[in-house]
Amino acid sequence: METADLIFRIVLIVVIFAISLVVAMYSTYAERKVAAFFQDRIGPNRAGPWGILQPLADGGKMFLKEEIIPTNATGFLFIVGPSLAILTACIGSAVIPWGSAIQIGGRTFDLQVTDINVGVLYIFGVVSLGVYGIMIGGWASNNKYSLLGAIRAASQNISYEISMGLSIIALLMLTGTLSLKEIAEQQHGFAWNVWRQPLGFILFLVCAFAETNRSPFDLPECETELVGGYHTEYSSMKLGFYLFAEYINMFISSAVMATLYWGGYNYPGMDWVAAHAGPTIAPIIGVVVLFGKIFFSIFFFMWVRWTIPRFRYDQLMDLGWKILIPLAIANIVLTGVGSTLLTHFGY
Amino acid sequence: MESLSNKRKVLEVKPLNFLERAYLPAIVGGLSTTMKHFFKKPVTISYPEEKREFSENFRGMHSLKRDEDGRERCTACGLCALSCPAEAITMTAAERQNGEEHLYREEKYAAVYEINMLRCIFCGLCEEACPKEAIYLDGDIVPADYLRKDFIYGKDKLVEAPLNQ
Numbered sequence: 001m002e003t004a005d006l007i008f009r010i011v012l013i014v015v016i017f018a019i020s021l022v023v024a025m026y027s028t029y030a031e032r033k034v035a036a037f038f039q040d041r042i043g044p045n046r047a048g049p050w051g052i053l054q055p056l057a058d059g060g061k062m063f064l065k066e067e068i069i070p071t072n073a074t075g076f077l078f079i080v081g082p083s084l085a086i087l088t089a090c091i092g093s094a095v096i097p098w099g100s101a102i103q104i105g106g107r108t109f110d111l112q113v114t115d116i117n118v119g120v121l122y123i124f125g126v127v128s129l130g131v132y133g134i135m136i137g138g139w140a141s142n143n144k145y146s147l148l149g150a151i152r153a154a155s156q157n158i159s160y161e162i163s164m165g166l167s168i169i170a171l172l173m174l175t176g177t178l179s180l181k182e183i184a185e186q187q188h189g190f191a192w193n194v195w196r197q198p199l200g201f202i203l204f205l206v207c208a209f210a211e212t213n214r215s216p217f218d219l220p221e222c223e224t225e226l227v228g229g230y231h232t233e234y235s236s237m238k239l240g241f242y243l244f245a246e247y248i249n250m251f252i253s254s255a256v257m258a259t260l261y262w263g264g265y266n267y268p269g270m271d272w273v274a275a276h277a278g279p280t281i282a283p284i285i286g287v288v289v290l291f292g293k294i295f296f297s298i299f300f301f302m303w304v305r306w307t308i309p310r311f312r313y314d315q316l317m318d319l320g321w322k323i324l325i326p327l328a329i330a331n332i333v334l335t336g337v338g339s340t341l342l343t344h345f346g347y
Numbered sequence: 348m349e350s351l352s353n354k355r356k357v358l359e360v361k362p363l364n365f366l367e368r369a370y371l372p373a374i375v376g377g378l379s380t381t382m383k384h385f386f387k388k389p390v391t392i393s394y395p396e397e398k399r400e401f402s403e404n405f406r407g408m409h410s411l412k413r414d415e416d417g418r419e420r421c422t423a424c425g426l427c428a429l430s431c432p433a434e435a436i437t438m439t440a441a442e443r444q445n446g447e448e449h450l451y452r453e454e455k456y457a458a459v460y461e462i463n464m465l466r467c468i469f470c471g472l473c474e475e476a477c478p479k480e481a482i483y484l485d486g487d488i489v490p491a492d493y494l495r496k497d498f499i500y501g502k503d504k505l506v507e508a509p510l511n512q
Contacts, residue, residue: 037384037389038381038385040384040390040391041389041390041391042393045393303382306381307377307381
């Protein structure tokens with residue numbers, strides 16, 4: 001690997017890390033603002049103009065809070081839990097293609113940290129690891145509520161990972177590759193996968209809600225039954241890590257959703273833009289488009305949170321096992337039959 | 348059995364049809380409802396800067412009134428303290444000296460007059476008990492503070508500002 005390439009990659013890693021943290025930070029602010037607007041309120045507006053310094057104030061508060069480790073908690077695992085949660089949340093962004101190749105000073109760079117040929121599998125692995133942070137934290141707290149929350153998180157994630165995987169399989173049958181970069185490139189212009197896989201997208205969306213523990217599937221931290229769920233015993237920045245991990249997860253899953261189904265950095269008329277804006281500006285516009293899609297998706301997460309009440313636990317399991325999995329399998333069959341027929345008749 | 352009041356209503360529970368069971372149309376309906384609220388004007392009143400209009404008989408902070416010549420009306424009879432169900436009012440009476448006629452209307456006045464705003468329930472009985480029309484609960488909301496002792500309001504806070512002449 002050349003030096004320039006290496007430097008660019010390191011810069012890219014730092015930038016993406018910073019962006020995901022900033023996006024997560026401002027997602028907490030956006031969540032409160034969006035919630036307020038949905039409920040005819042104003043929301044935080046005291047810290048800075050329109051309250052835009054609110055995340056900093058919240059962060060400062062989190063750092064200054066007293067750090068409590070319960071006497072009967074397993075000390076080491078109690079700290080590993082939130083660390084693991086935020087670590088797995090952050091490493092998911094490594095395989096996401098943020099834009100097409102960009103030309104700077106005659107050199108071409110990929111706007112992607114690493115293009116591994118099993119990108120989709122990598123994302124899955126990271127998402128599955130994410131639940132360990134919650135489980136370890138809930139277990140190490142030595143608290144019944146925390147343990148119940150952790151158990152719920154584990155069984156919920158396992159159940160929904162199956163239908164998520166099955167809905168992805170239908171997509172992979174069409175793309176024929178596991179590399180996220182190739183999947184993004186295949187959706188050039190307006191040929192987004194969501195037009196070919198609407199049912200698959202809805203299944204993936206529902207599962208993404210469940211995987212990120214967002215409402216209506218936020219049972220692991222269901223405050224009416226479980227006090228705070230898996231983070232009942234946590235205080236200070238360790239609690240902050242858990243809350244932060246949820247928002248980073250939301251950001252990453254929005255990015256994955258945009259890449260897999262909504263065309264990633266592709267948009268209608270991109271060839272015309274590329275011809276007129278040149279090889280440096282055009283990819284940047286693509287990045288902006290991708291972020292627009294991500295932000296809308298994050299907004300959708302919040303929109304749903306403030307609309308739909310929480311599921312009951314048995315309803316959650318019913319939905320996952322009796323509805324989503326059969327639908328996902330039916331979707332695979334439909335996709336297989338459909339694509340075979342289309343190929344047969346020469347499309 | 349025939350119901351006596353004839354008001355019994357038999358509920359008919361129909362099984363959900365396919366669209367209702369599919370759940371998604373209902374979610375879309377819910378999302379559109381919340382989106383309507385998203386663009387509605389907030390009903391929030393940003394309190395310290397913006398104040399809700401009080402009703403005419405709103406009872407707020409007390410004020411000790413002056414008469415038309417700017418003299419304190421209170422004669423320290425203690426009826427307000429006696430009528431107070433929360434025992435929030437205390438006072439110390441004093442005799443008016445010569446040359447103080449422009450300050451106090453009656454021959455006896457309240458040298459110290461204190462209301463504990465944490466005890467006060469803003470019932471307005473002091474206002475009704477007062478024979479001299481000296482106390483009215485016509486002020487604003489009592490502001491928040493940090494220490495209990497700062498909620499005991501003396502004459503410096505209660506007596507109306509002197510008339511501008």
